[in-house]
Amino acid sequence: MSQTPSATLAEFTATLADDMIPDAVMSRCEDFLLDTFGSMLAGYPARPVKSIRDFALAMGPAQGSAQIIGSTRTTSPLFAALANGAAAHMVEQDDVHNGSVFHPAAVVFPAALAVAQETGASGRQLLTACVAGYEAGIRVGEFLGRSHYRIFHTTGTAGTIAAAVAVGRLMSLTPAQMLDAIGSAGTQAAGLWEFLRTAADSKQLHTAKAAANGLTAAWLARDGFTGARQILEGTQGMGAGMSSDADPARLTDRLGSRWALAETSFKYHASCRHTHPAADALAQVMQDNKLSADDIVRVVTHVHQGAIDVLGAVTRPETVHQSKFSMGTVLALIALRQRAGLPEFDAALDDQSVAAFRDKVTMERDEEVDTAYPERWIGKVSVTTRDGRILQGRVDEPKGDPGNTLSRQEIRDKVLGLAQYGNTLSDEQLHAGLHAIETIRGATQVKRLY
Amino acid sequence: MSQTPSATLAEFTATLADDMIPDAVMSRCEDFLLDTFGSMLAGYPARPVKSIRDFALAMGPAQGSAQIIGSTRTTSPLFAALANGAAAHMVEQDDVHNGSVFHPAAVVFPAALAVAQETGASGRQLLTACVAGYEAGIRVGEFLGRSHYRIFHTTGTAGTIAAAVAVGRLMSLTPAQMLDAIGSAGTQAAGLWEFLRTAADSKQLHTAKAAANGLTAAWLARDGFTGARQILEGTQGMGAGMSSDADPARLTDRLGSRWALAETSFKYHASCRHTHPAADALAQVMQDNKLSADDIVRVVTHVHQGAIDVLGAVTRPETVHQSKFSMGTVLALIALRQRAGLPEFDAALDDQSVAAFRDKVTMERDEEVDTAYPERWIGKVSVTTRDGRILQGRVDEPKGDPGNTLSRQEIRDKVLGLAQYGNTLSDEQLHAGLHAIETIRGATQVKRLY
Structure with a gap:
């Protein structure tokens, strides 16, 4: 293989087309988006999420193309990614990929949805981009390995790459630009477990920033801003600096035939x-x-x-x-x-x-x-x-595991429960949102969800 | 000592008052601000800086309390920190602390100036806050050590703490809030040298994000958002994850008697x-x-x-x-x-x-x-x-080294040269900016520089 693992991953994700993705994977991606909508609504009122949202409202424009899910407010894509990324992981009901110990939904959907609302991408383009984000992020999590997870919050670190790839695909980055985006994402990747010792609020900051920083990386790449070409496996890259068992072969594991998204589990009960x-x-x-x-x-x-x-x-x-x-x-x-x-x-x-x-x-x-x-x-x-x-x-x-997954009706019921818990949308808004997501594959343009 | 090193550093920086700082240190801080003004003006037109600035303008509000130095535009403090942080390090003429291999000015001043313009702090409050940022950031760089610098760009990582501390001091954070700010800064700290291999644009992203992320951490801390209490020396903190020779004693080295800011060097010639x-x-x-x-x-x-x-x-x-x-x-x-x-x-x-x-x-x-x-x-x-x-x-x-430092006139001449290089301000704006900085210690309120 003449290409580096990073370049291979960039090329695969930049050229991933909806007709290369099995229907079941597209459908599962839609399931996860629906599921995440519920998690965002449930997390919306929590204090740490409100802190990040208030910061976004103080620093961002008064309105914009992207929705802050759970409210009627809009803002720029960056701040929607930030606010929705904070909310998505708050109640710990979002999906998880067991092998990489990574929560893809919490970082991929906030970033991609915000940018799709800005660019007017189609629903299939949005889902394709999110599949790209899952495939990349899960493999980066597997690449970084157990030694990484002992100290770093993989959803924060690998999550930055996942968000960059999803946004990059939505922006139709070339493979070279996607490699730049991955480079700029990896050099921003952060998140340490130290906050657990005193149960501090950092988990929300990690998902919020992974979504926002990934979006930043892709946006800059489109403008010609260059990034490291081997930020993952290079001698001064993420693996070298943040892992002792990094395995570059994991980065490109069966790209295009293994669908890591389909290995991802729903969290069904709200318990341990x-x-x-x-x-x-x-x-x-x-x-x-x-x-x-x-x-x-x-x-x-x-x-x-x-x-x-x-x-x-x-x-x-x-x-x-x-x-x-x-x-x-x-x-x-x-x-x-x-x-x-x-x-x-x-x-x-x-x-x-x-x-x-x-x-x-x-x-x-x-x-x-x-x-x-x-x-x-x-x-x-x-x-x-x-x-x-x-x-x-x-x-x-x-x-919730892939072999015993949730039916669409079970996901709907879970989302209704989460929405009721958050109690931030009217019934009308909620059902408009559910409808928008459940028909998103046919949408010629992703608009506000409700 | 019953306090942890992180807590000691937080308490020192949160309670640092202008009358505790020797006049020569305050004056040198003003010198560095003046020097950095020149670096921002010289860096302003560069392509990578423009990319980051264009991103800030696309995502941020159309106007705000904080200046984008080099233009007549204003924006929110976050985006001013981002844009000015990108510019400050571009031409590599900003100051450097040899022992920590850290460029404090490029991350401290963009964040602190933006917030001072927002809050209407006095000039002495601004300089006091910047001294706090230098003292913290340099010690964090020394703490992280040579093993860190081999893979991580210390100005990006330690710089995030430096910016958080400077902004936190401007916001009058309590010692407990400052510890939260340091925690939230440390868990966002990032920046890898891998970009050097292909001369990618990441250096500008590192300083921009260190300034912006540090500002974010302090802002959230004021709102009650908690952070890890030992993000620096904890078992899942920065030292554990990003260094193999971290020395916690360096974090608190002679706080209040050793002024690390005064050890910092000007870069005089624009050459190697x-x-x-x-x-x-x-x-x-x-x-x-x-x-x-x-x-x-x-x-x-x-x-x-x-x-x-x-x-x-x-x-x-x-x-x-x-x-x-x-x-x-x-x-x-x-x-x-x-x-x-x-x-x-x-x-x-x-x-x-x-x-x-x-x-x-x-x-x-x-x-x-x-x-x-x-x-x-x-x-x-x-x-x-x-x-x-x-x-x-x-x-x-x-x-430029402390034992052979620049006179105020030499700094002025350097700034004029840098400003001419950037060629982005009128003579009138430039001289208004110089005057504002050179009289900042007497300013009851930090306003737009020009």
Whole structure:
């Protein structure tokens, strides 16, 4: 191969056309956009998101071509990317690519949507650009590897490249310009985990800035502003400076045949991921046997050891955040409300029926489940009914993973729950937004979503 | 010490008052602001700077409180910091702190000036804030060390902290807020040397973004947006992620008694630094002996080996850039024009008198000079005159270093040369700007400079 990995990645993403992308991948991209719309609406009112939005409003123009999702305000694309990027990751319900430990949606859609609204791209152009962003960002995350993730927030760093590529594709950058955009994105890439120690607000800054900085890089590249040609694998590039196990082969892994976007998982329940397999297994056994919560006297969850390590400490949650780490609370919401979303958690804390069900739930380490982990997250429960039966529930992939993905209706329901949680749009605006996204592949021009 | 180094640095910079700063340091800070004004004017028309400025104008408001230096345009502080930060480092005539290999002016003044124009701070408040930015940024550069500088552009990384601290001080952040600002700055800090391999435009992006991102961090901190409390020395902070020889003791080195700003050097000649000692020695021997260029038939420069390594290849420069690496050309400009600034270099390439003098100049390795390097940059020349004398010239510190600093008149002359080079302001605007800066310590409110 005479081209460098960076150049190969730039050429692939700059020349990616909608007819090269399988229909299922385009459709899944639309699913993720819909899903992210919900995350933006839920995150909109949060204090850190408001801080970043207020900064954008103070520094940006009073109006512009791009929407601040969750409001009727518009601004320039840069500030829409910034504000929407901050919102998209706030409630941690946006999608995740397991292998790269990277949240593509939170950085790709805010940047690409803002620029599509500015340029009047078609819906298919927007989705094609976002696919390019996912494919590049996930591979950069895989390239940077585990040593990078130990210190750097990959969604901030790889996310800057992902956003630049998505915007670059929307702007029809040439391969050489795309390489410049990747160079200027990589030299701005940042985000350190240090903020976790005191639960500081940096996570919102990371996604906001990844989206905004990626957009900046692509915009400058279109104007002839040059960037490093090997910012990823070069001897003074990201891999050299920010990783000790960077693997350049990952950057170009099966480009055009492997669709990394399709490997990306939805987050379904608004709880710790370790509760998801059991929650899904309980839902299945209840549905198969037409059980109501009242029919159940006991639930034993058969889990991997990691679930006990993380969740075992929480028996009587005292905060909403803690309740998301309580296996009993999560299963109570599934049994009682058929849903463990953000509004359900907010309402659960003082709900006696939730507390009563919670105390029926225990965890036991299961050999099969523990051995399969972490490659597979098997969910197994044993449910004892009031009439004395012991029923077994099982799922082999938690809801939201590619092998057990969400139906369009489930995504819609999730978005409605998230929108209700954010409570920032009218029903009319919300449904206009849903409609705009669900018909976006036929849109000749991406306009305001509502 | 019960406080962390980051907290100590935050408290010092948040509580730094003008009466704690020696007059000579305040005065030197004003000198550097004046010097940087010239660098901004010279850099203004350059293509990469225009790209960043055009981006700022496309994304920002049509007018605002802060000036884009070099034009009559105004914008919001963020975009003024961005545009002026891009310009300040373009012609590489801005100041440098040798020990930290950091260019403080290019990131501190663009951010602080923009915010002072927004808030209506006094001139002394502006200078105090800039001193805080220099003191913090230089120590962060020293903390990050040589291993950092091998891959990261310290002016981009440490520069983000420097800008945040300067803006934070202008905004009267509390020590806790300043710590938040440093946290949010550090988690945005970026800039890789990889661009050098193909001479890409990233250097302008690094200074622009350091200024803008630092401003963002401080602005958010004032609004209650929290940041990591040990972004510098923490186990998932900058030192851990971006250095292998980080030394936290450097962060707080003699705060309040050692003034790192006063250790900072002006760049006097617009040429490679390796030519400066000999240029100064020639100027001195010519002045002492009242020689004109015509009186000189030969100049032998006695240099360190590094000068021969870098400059030896250039005997007949073919580009303006190469001529800055030609010892003969630099000395010819000193002899013929008494100045080796940007306009002199632009005019030199096709000037036969410059070429004729250039060929009289040779380099010889000198044991004393080579041994003293790099701690001391001694300049020694032997000048043979037309009437047969051999005269010796010597300087022990090149012009611009703290021990051989520029007079106010020399700075003014440098700025006039830089302004003429940029050719973007009228004489009236230029002199209004000079006057505003030279009287800034008495200004009750920082306004537009011209």
